Amino acid sequence: MGRLDALSRAWDQAQMPDSPTTNQPELTVSELAASLKRTIETNYDQVIVRGELGRVTIAKSGHMYADLKDDKAVLNTIMWRGQVDRLTFRPEEGLEVVATGRLSTYEGRSAYQMIASTMRPAGAGALMQLLEERKKKLAAEGLFDARHKKPIPYMPRTIGVITSPTGAVIRDILHRIRDRFPVRVIVWPALVQGEQAAAQVTTGIRGFNAMTGADRPDVLIVARGGGSIEDLWPFNEETVVRAAFESEIPLISAVGHETDTTLIDYVSDRRAPTPTGAAEIAVPVRTELILSVEESGQRLKRALTRALARASDKLVAARLPRPESLLQSKRQRLDYAAASLPRAALALTQKARLKLSRLQLSPSTLRAEIRGQRQRLREAAVRARPALMRLIEQRKAALNAEGKLLETLSYQATLKRGYVIIRDNSGQLVRTSGQARTLPVMRVTFADGDVTAAPIEGDTPPPAAKPKPAPRKKGDQGNLF
Incomplete structure (x- = not known):
């Protein structure tokens, strides 16, 4: 100052026009x-x-x-x-x-x-105005359309709850589920008020949807108790609303009391007036189910009894005969068949004899049949002879070709070119000179016969080949000493 x-x-x-020059610093x-x-x-x-x-x-x-x-x-x-x-x-x-x-x-x-x-x-008033503007925006995008609502499963195996783990809300939900139909409940801890609440609720919804296997819930509940519009504002944030819309798991919103309304209520698949009401929507009443099953069983039993009674009445009305009366006609037919069997066998025999007599077999007839068969056989042989000769010639030519190939590839042909085969007394091949020097006698096979031979005394083996020196590495000048 x-x-x-x-x-x-x-x-x-x-x-001032007459002000003198001062010493004020610039x-x-x-x-x-x-x-x-x-x-x-x-x-x-x-x-x-x-x-x-x-x-x-x-x-x-x-x-x-x-x-x-x-x-x-x-x-x-x-x-x-x-x-x-x-x-x-x-x-x-x-x-x-x-x-x-x-x-x-x-x-x-x-x-x-x-x-x-x-x-x-x-x-x-400003918050309500902001809420209405945001509601219109999301409604225009179709997030609140009924066609996006998913049905809530009738009997879920696992329920995921996103709420504060220390408040009265989670205790009310767990108590209500335990009374109605005990199922597995997984709690995702999240703040439900304050600046971090929206982010944690969004993380909970997306985290449950990312689960796989038996841990994945069948239905979700987002819950908190009542409060002012400022307290419930996290559930009006776009991140929470969009996460609820994108949830593949059916979602029940239970935020505030029945008179409180937030944007997540419009996008959820089902809105509950209170957290306790959300538990009632999520699971049925077990005792009512048991009574319903028992009542259905009684109705089924009564229906079966009536059906059996009607079937019995129909059976009596049909006047079904006794088993003995059913067999009487069959027995009578059997008696008639047994009585007619001998006559039928005699008639069949006589018919066969008559047919045999009509054939009139005799030695002259058999000889004529044999001559006819021989004539047909000779004719077939004459027709088949040229084809048989051609087949024989083809097989002979193929055999000759195979024989020439075998002769060319045989070891005898190799011996004719000046080679020999050396064997020991047991007939085993001698393949090296060292092995030959150890034998007293060897049998040498030429193309025209065998000759017995023995190694010359004093014959020394040829000197072993000197090993080649290792290749010198590039830049290596060797050793002078």
Whole structure:
């Protein structure tokens, strides 16, 4: 303040026509900007401003840049990432808010701005307006259409509950399920109020949907107790609503009391008035099921009794004869057949004799038949002879070719070219000179016969071949010693 006062006095003196030259020091632009920054931050270190949000931008760093305005002025507002994460609502353009913070300046543009530490909607009316606008937006996208609703399974094996693990809500749900139809319940702990609630509820819905196997729930319940519109606001956030819409598992919303309505109620597959009501929707009453099964069993038993009675009446009305009367006609037919069998056999024999006599077999007839068969056989042989001779010639030519090939490939042909075969006394082949020197006698086979031979005394084996020296590596000059 002292420097500002000095600047003001110097300006006033400069405007006076007869003011003498003073010794007031000159200030640089940076010094003046720093002085103004200290003055504003000192006098406006805690301010509460009400206005309408405009040009809301959340950078990749998480910081929020917005304009706080009314019909006459605009205030540049900044909120750092830590404070943005603690907001219980999503700042949107056109929303009236109350911001608390301090004023500062930005020397680079000679502008003043507000560094907000907290921000809240300006009353329930603003929240309701924001809720209606968001509801219209999501409804226009089709998230609330009834065709997207999935049926709730009648008898789920596993139920997933997303709520606070320490509140009365989870105790009421577990108690109600235990009384009606005990099933497996998996609790996903999540905050249901505050700035982190929306993110944790969204994570719970998507986490249950990512499960596989027996641990995957058959139905989900998102629940919390009653509260003000600010308390229930996390269930109006778009992230929660879209996660509920994308859930492949049927979802029951039980947020607040019966009079409380949030956006998740519109997108869920079934809305319950209370968390206890959600448990009643999720599972049937076990005792009622048992009574229903027993009643159905009694009805089935009575129906079977009536059906058997009707069948018995029909059987009596049909007057089915006794088994003895059913066999009497069969026995009579058997007696008739036994009596007619001898006569039928005699008639069959006489018929066969008559047929045999008509054949009139005699030696002359047999000889004529034999001559006919011989004549037909000779004729067939004459016709088959040329084909048989051609087949024999073909087989003979093929045999000769195979014989020539065998003779060419046989070892005798090799011996005719000057080679010999050497064997020992047992007939085994001698393949090396060393083996031959150990034998007293060998049998040498030529193309025209065998000859017995023996090795010459004093014959020494040929010197062994010297091993080749190892190849010298590149750059190796060897050893001189």
